[in-house]
Amino acid sequence: MKFTTLVAVTAVVGASFALGACTTGEPNPYGNKAGDVWSGYKTATAETHAMQDDDFENPAMPVVDAALETYNADPGNGASCASCHGAPDDATGGKIGVPMKGVGAKYPIYDPATKAPINVELRINKCRTEAQGAKAFKYESDDMQGMTALVNMQSRGMPRVTTADEPGDVLNPAFQAGKEFYYQRRGQLDMACKHCHEDNPATLIRAETLSQGQSNGFPTYRFKWQKMGSLHRRFRGCNKNIRAEPYGYGSIEYLNLETYLAWRGRGLPVEAPAVRK
Amino acid sequence: MAKKPRVKLPKKAKAGELVLVKTLASHKMETGNRKDKKGEKIPRLIINKFMCKVNGTEVFSADLQTAVSADPYISFYITAKESGSYEFSWTDDNGKVATVTKEMAVS
């Protein structure tokens, strides 16, 4: 009698584990078994892993170091990031009780001011211009990406979570728009994201192994870029590759796509700053 | 050189101990072969020299060419002998020098 109860409990626990972040929304297109959803880390070489796994070896870190200095510096009106939020790894969230931990795992979130998703980059600029009396960072600058990486790093290892797929969720319209984008053919090569990342992950396109197109490692140091770059930069590159006109950094199209991708990769651990080819 | 280079050096070591030193600079290492949007060559600008001095005496150096990756990484060993200042310097084609000094106590 006791044994059957134990089995039943294990089964329930096991099932909810396999489903990742519990959701009443859409089924995961990749499946629900452990390992069905994977990041680019899986297909990277041992040498690349060695660079990502060690914070000293990681070539993105000098830029993150510089961002930490900015985090602690007075932007002009005395309100450094630290003055409100405490140290980046302060779990209590400093004076205003809003910690950096968890941000990288749950963004993008809904911004009632713009009635649209807001990602970490844009949130940083919102703080800078509204709370700190400072100039906004340029989206793809080292300043911005370094700060975004610094924030996301505080959620390292935490599983990505979202409720955007649930009907009635405030981010659901953005989720649906992002989903539409994902499956929409575009560009001269007339391809959709799904053709590579849903239909053919882990297979080769010429000499390149396709990933699932997950976003949990961004900002990422890409060898091809010889520097750390944003998810939107990657979107632009992908769009250009299929000869489609890319959208802008921080554009609503890419914010919607980012919202949708956060759901496709839910359960994946935050890996920022990742190192990829 | 915009960002400060990073150096990994233990704060203390035993005399005779083999210490692994790791360094990572932040630099584009522009080869001079790339062209900009107008089609003009972007001029070469790389870090061409790295040096490590212990209490003023050179113990290790490297001469870098354009084939060294951006954000140059160099690691090497030092036998811990004397306590003191370990000075690391990176020099670029324009003669600009970035220096990081770290103290290591040898017992």
Added chain:
Amino acid sequence: MSKNLHQMVQLNRRQALKAAGAGVVALGFASSAHATPDETASALSKATGGAQAMAGSAKVTIKLPEIAENGSTVPLTVTVDSPMTDADYVKHIHVFAEGNPSPEVISFNLTPANGKAEVSSRMRLAKTQNVVVAAVMSDGSVHTNSKEVKVTIGGCGG
């Protein structure tokens, strides 16, 4: 209508090839001029003072990936077997890339204070090629070794 479509397909292929080549262009190694093994040998000779080299020397161990994830950042570790005493130590470790536009990559200059002749760095490789390492000892002798690294151009690097 079909003629225009045909032209479009041609354009796509050309642009796709260009996109594939973009990976190499971005490195700045777009020029078709690449070094040859002979040029590398003479560069090596120049760097080592023309001494007769012991090729394929077991004293020189080269750690490189068999296939580079991306030619722009290939991690390299060289270990040279040496007691690193005042009387017997490695003075220089020269690294060459036989297939790069110019073969010289990096030269490490050591002293007995290093204690162990093992150095690491990260390099740019324009294409599949041999990486050649020459170790110059304090007595002037030269030991060399080489290792091939495969460098692929991705199909959809982005």
